[in-house]
Amino acid sequence: MDSVAVENYLKSIWELGPDDVATQDLAQLLNVAPASATKMVQRLTERGLVKHIPYKGASLTSEGRRRALSVVRRHRLLETFLAQTLDLGREQLHDEAERLEHALSTELETAIANYLGNPERDPHGHPIPGPNGELLIDEDILLSDCSLNQSLVVTQVPDRDPNLLTWLEGNGIFPGTKLKIISRDDFGGGINVSLDDSSVQIAISVASEVYVILETD
Amino acid sequence: MDSVAVENYLKSIWELGPDDVATQDLAQLLNVAPASATKMVQRLTERGLVKHIPYKGASLTSEGRRRALSVVRRHRLLETFLAQTLDLGREQLHDEAERLEHALSTELETAIANYLGNPERDPHGHPIPGPNGELLIDEDILLSDCSLNQSLVVTQVPDRDPNLLTWLEGNGIFPGTKLKIISRDDFGGGINVSLDDSSVQIAISVASEVYVILETD
DNA sequence: TATAAAGTTTAGCCTTGGCTAAAAATATAA
DNA sequence: TTATATTTTTAGCCAAGGCTAAACTTTATA
Numbered sequence: 001m002d003s004v005a006v007e008n009y010l011k012s013i014w015e016l017g018p019d020d021v022a023t024q025d026l027a028q029l030l031n032v033a034p035a036s037a038t039k040m041v042q043r044l045t046e047r048g049l050v051k052h053i054p055y056k057g058a059s060l061t062s063e064g065r066r067r068a069l070s071v072v073r074r075h076r077l078l079e080t081f082l083a084q085t086l087d088l089g090r091e092q093l094h095d096e097a098e099r100l101e102h103a104l105s106t107e108l109e110t111a112i113a114n115y116l117g118n119p120e121r122d123p124h125g126h127p128i129p130g131p132n133g134e135l136l137i138d139e140d141i142l143l144s145d146c147s148l149n150q151s152l153v154v155t156q157v158p159d160r161d162p163n164l165l166t167w168l169e170g171n172g173i174f175p176g177t178k179l180k181i182i183s184r185d186d187f188g189g190g191i192n193v194s195l196d197d198s199s200v201q202i203a204i205s206v207a208s209e210v211y212v213i214l215e216t217d
Numbered sequence: 218m219d220s221v222a223v224e225n226y227l228k229s230i231w232e233l234g235p236d237d238v239a240t241q242d243l244a245q246l247l248n249v250a251p252a253s254a255t256k257m258v259q260r261l262t263e264r265g266l267v268k269h270i271p272y273k274g275a276s277l278t279s280e281g282r283r284r285a286l287s288v289v290r291r292h293r294l295l296e297t298f299l300a301q302t303l304d305l306g307r308e309q310l311h312d313e314a315e316r317l318e319h320a321l322s323t324e325l326e327t328a329i330a331n332y333l334g335n336p337e338r339d340p341h342g343h344p345i346p347g348p349n350g351e352l353l354i355d356e357d358i359l360l361s362d363c364s365l366n367q368s369l370v371v372t373q374v375p376d377r378d379p380n381l382l383t384w385l386e387g388n389g390i391f392p393g394t395k396l397k398i399i400s401r402d403d404f405g406g407g408i409n410v411s412l413d414d415s416s417v418q419i420a421i422s423v424a425s426e427v428y429v430i431l432e433t434d
Numbered sequence: 435t436a437t438a439a440a441g442t443t444t445a446g447c448c449t450t451g452g453c454t455a456a457a458a459a460t461a462t463a464a
Numbered sequence: 465t466t467a468t469a470t471t472t473t474t475a476g477c478c479a480a481g482g483c484t485a486a487a488c489t490t491t492a493t494a
Contacts, residue, residue, distance in 0.1 A: 005481060023442055036482055038443055043480085055442060055489055085302050086328045096325050103316040111303045222451060240472060253452055255473055260450090272459055272472060 004102045007071045009040050010049060013060055014068035020057030069133035074101040074109055076122035076129075079159075081112045083123040090123060090169060094159045124165075125156035125175035125211065140211035144191070144204055148181050151215035158209040168210075171200045178215060221319045224288045226257050227266060230277055231285035237274030286350035291318040291326055293339035293346075296376075298329045300340040307340060307386060311376045341382075342373035342392035342428065357428035361408070361421055365398050368432035375426035385427075388417045395432060 002010070012029045013021050027037040041058045044050035049064035060068055078097040082088055088096070104112075110131070113119075120136065121127055129135045140155045154177040157168050168174065172195050179193045190201045202210075219227070229246045230238050244254040258275045261267035266281035277285055295314040299305055305313070321329075327348070330336075337353065338344055346352045357372045371394040374385050385391065389412050396410045407418045419427075 003480075024440095032481085033483060034442065035444080035484080040481075042443095081302075082325075085298075086325075086332050088325075088328055092324065096322060099320040099322065100317060103320045105313060105316070107309065108299075108303075108305075108313050111305055115303050220450075241470095249451085250453060251472070252454080252474080257451075259473095 002067060005040070006044065006049075007067070007102055009037075009044060010060065010064055010068040011071045011075075013050065013058055014065065014072065017059055019059050020053075021059060022057055026058070066133040069129040069135060071101055073129040073131070073133075074104045076126055077109060077112050077116065077119075078104065079122045079124070080116055080119055080128070084116065090159075090165055090174075092162075093123065094162070121155075121175070123175075124159040125154070126159070138211075140213055142208055143181075143193075143202070143210040143212050144207035146181055146212065148183065151178065151180060152212040153178050153215050154210060154212050156211035158206075164206065168206075172196075172198060173200070173202075173210070179212075219284060222257070223261070223266075224284070224319055226254075226261060227277065227281055227285040228288045228292075230267065230275055231282065231289065234276055236276050237270075238276060239274055243275070283350040286346040286352060288318055290346040290348070290350075291321045293343055294326060294329050294333065294336075295321065296339045296341070297333055297336055297345070301333065307376075307382055307391075309379075310340065311379070338372075338392070340392075341376040342371070343376070355428075357430055359425055360398075360410075360419070360427040360429050361424035363398055363429065365400065368395065368397060369429040370395050370432050371427060371429050373428035375423075381423065385423075389413075389415060390417070390419075390427070396429075 008030060009026070012026055016022075016025050016029065023034050023037050023041070026041070027034040030037065041050055041052050044064065045052045045058075049061055049067065050058050051061055052058045075097045078100050079093045082093055082096060083090070113131075119128060125140075127136050127138050138155075143152070143154075146152060154173060154175055157165065157174055159165060173179070177195060179195050181191055182194050182199065183192045185192065185201075190203045191207055192199060192201050225247060226243070229243055233239075233242050233246065240251050240254050240258070243258070244251040247254065258267055258269050261281065262269045262275075266278055266284065267275050268278055269275045292314045295317050296310045299310055299313060300307070330348075336345060342357075344353055344355050355372075360369070360371075363369060371390060371392055374382065374391055376382060390396070394412060396412050398408050399411050399416065400409045401407075402409065402418075407420045408424055409416060409418050
């Protein structure tokens, strides 16, 4: 079994990947000193889970990726399970799952997945990898990449930052929300979208973390 | 926050206590070498969580006890929660809770307790300590201490050993079971109890882990 | 293109929580 | 009561995963 630290490194490299993950970014995401990240990356390379080109960056081997996706699967199943049974605020889900994901046995993972009917997405819309790390190719596109006036449906919102999540939710933006881009204000730094009965300005940095699909009626 | 190891030591000392917990017993329960247990007991003594009289034994300080009971609370809430939502075998519950208990935030602990309606016992009948470590004085008595022919109701069964639990369950013995001791065979090593429509012989070692109350109609 | 800045790695240290082997204390039996 | 067995502790070791300070690469700038 991988330690909590190893699981967190693998998951973080996956999140920052797929290629040339910078030591600094990794260290920052994990809240450790850059030197600590270098050392761990080297250890993971020894173990065959990571490929590291010094001064260039790190990436996962296929075994490393499998294990990273196993952590992601547990995380997203837990978020879904907690959201369904208890009702915690969406913002709390991430942090709780973050700790519990390392303590979930394969049996409990399976029991939860079955209980939930083997869902394909978590409450934030993120796809849940299969038991062997299969990640459905998803056809979601970035809101920031869409053209004006297309009818869109939100599929994924970022869950890293609770405040952002609260803001999005407060403005009616969550998986399932229908919207259209009505204008882009590249110099003003955002895009304007219209919802059913309101409109919001969204920073590009945020829009590039929100995924949508074209509405099909 | 206490580490996983510290939480496990505190919980184990509580389970083996209240007084003069032997290094060897502690080491055995935790699956570590006796020398490791000695060292940790000393560290916990430094931290004011344990009182240690060398060559005599260890016991918890009141702060140590508070923290141990917090772990026990999380464990038992988790068992109850998992039993209620998923349906895992009673034997699986213990092992899962054993790992998850260390990853439960106070907020999630509270959310689970509320969801369950702040239960007083877990599925094995063990009392659940309150949020500040209050443990209701319970009036349960040991099956092994009861007299013949009293009408008894099982309140607690041990959850340490899955096989034992399965055996007890297979013989109809779980919280709520009504039974009577019909004979004791001290030299044969067991007691004979009669249930509604069967009778079973139970080893003294087992009967001294089963709690009952006198039936009140 | 030389030099400064930024990012990365190395070296060396620390704590936690394990281990074994040996020494010391306590308990048991002759 | 002395000798032996058992239990506990001490001493010294190790790996994991952190840290800081210094050295080394790479990138950006003058």
